Amino acid sequence: MTAKAASVELADVPAADTAISKAPRTERGKRTLRKLLDAAAAEFGERGYHEASISGITQRAGAALGTFYTYFDSKEQVFRALVDDMGRLTRQHIAERVTGTSDRLTAERLGLEAFIDFVRGHKDLYRIVMEAQFVAEDAYRNYYRVFAEAYRRNLVHASAKGEISPGHEEERAWALIGMSVFLGLRYAVWSDDRPAAEIAAAAAELITFGLSPQRGKGMS
Amino acid sequence: MTAKAASVELADVPAADTAISKAPRTERGKRTLRKLLDAAAAEFGERGYHEASISGITQRAGAALGTFYTYFDSKEQVFRALVDDMGRLTRQHIAERVTGTSDRLTAERLGLEAFIDFVRGHKDLYRIVMEAQFVAEDAYRNYYRVFAEAYRRNLVHASAKGEISPGHEEERAWALIGMSVFLGLRYAVWSDDRPAAEIAAAAAELITFGLSPQRGKGMS
DNA sequence: TCTGAAGTTGAATATTGACTCAGGTTTCGG
DNA sequence: CCGAAACCTGAGTCAATATTCAACTTCAGA
Structure with missing residues (x-):
């Protein structure tokens, strides 16, 4: 919910922090990355860093576990x-x-x-x-x-x-x-x-x- | 170090929070409890809650792992x-x-x-x-x-x-x-x-x- | 239609660490 | 000095989950 409100801005910037090789190259990729970021915000926000799980994030995003690592190197990142x-x-x-x-x-x-x-x-x-x-x-x-x-x-x-x-x-x-x-x-x-x-x-x-x-x- | 400074007061009170059955009954027990509390303060303080480990606490205290559970129910407690x-x-x-x-x-x-x-x-x-x-x-x-x-x-x-x-x-x-x-x-x-x-x-x-x-x- | 780059998948791996427990040691009142 | 209560020990159990990877799918351009 809250995450949704921030999604527009969120999706605009992350390329700067994300390893170059991990940046999405297609529309589909951009969409997925955004879903993951919103999901991550919700998961971390609700459960806290340590309680949060990558699988929780990908589930919220409606993606598979492995997809997370297409866009991020680690949980901390x-x-x-x-x-x-x-x-x-x-x-x-x-x-x-x-x-x-x-x-x-x-x-x-x-x-x-x-x-x-x-x-x-x-x-x-x-x-x-x-x-x-x-x-x-x-x-x-x-x-x-x-x-x-x-x-x-x-x-x-x-x-x-x-x-x-x-x-x-x-x-x-x-x-x-x-x-x-x-x-x-x-x-x-x-x-x-x-x-x-x-x-x-x-x-x-x-x-x-x-x-x-x-x-x-x-x-x- | 810092923990040391607080140890006197620390040892005076915990019985109030600790389950009755876990309170030490002998001098030796009191000493061990105090060592564990000081060690826990140091471990949590240095490594943070999640990085901290019970074994880290007991090692600092110079006690065995199981001893921890003689005095506490859980890490969170x-x-x-x-x-x-x-x-x-x-x-x-x-x-x-x-x-x-x-x-x-x-x-x-x-x-x-x-x-x-x-x-x-x-x-x-x-x-x-x-x-x-x-x-x-x-x-x-x-x-x-x-x-x-x-x-x-x-x-x-x-x-x-x-x-x-x-x-x-x-x-x-x-x-x-x-x-x-x-x-x-x-x-x-x-x-x-x-x-x-x-x-x-x-x-x-x-x-x-x-x-x-x-x-x-x-x-x- | 074909091709390969980009994207997706989720089972499998590997590690970590909280917590248990059965058996030994120390303490202490009597 | 005895025996039981208190205490200590640390290997083993068990669940969780971050991360990997090899196979599969999508799709844009030729």
């Missing part, structure tokens, strides 16, 4: 491909909902709201990212390194423009990412009945009074 | 015992370093500093907690539920006393926990060369300006 993809998708989704926003404080709120929405719509893929910490740690670190670096840049920029108080931007970036991740875990993965905007607003209030150079309410 | 223990140890350690602090904002800084220090000293056990999300999800949720609940209470209390601005305390609690967790991951687990106090101060600044009812610098 698909997993990594999915993690990398999730990074791209997440950044893209948040960027879309934040671009055009003039000031950082508003961007913080909208970004968090977008993040929570995104996680809600991609629970299985999100679970894969989190589990990557134990399955493909380098992919996991990279995922957050890229996020933190971009975040830090935004903060430095906003600080220069006087939209936020100057401070330790790197630590701030990691702290803010941590906030998002846990709010996402608690209010998107574990329970998603509260409006995302509500959670985002509450957190934004916390963040804002921490970042605002003004002394008054700075919710933009 | 030891793991859960370690997660629960980590919760107790963490709360205790933070509480020790925070009690006596009069105001919440100072407590936030000291608490974060204590947390980072603690994680640095218990990397393997901390990794176990994080991996619990995928191995024993209920234990993981419980771990953070207890934290969040206590945190929320502290915030409500501080809010009533006027030490912090009133707000959405539950969301704040989760956000702040997320901060700590990620700062811990980044500056304790992944790299621990920066002074913990420095990280804590940077984060406290962020937190303080978000919580302080005063408009000025409120670092206590």
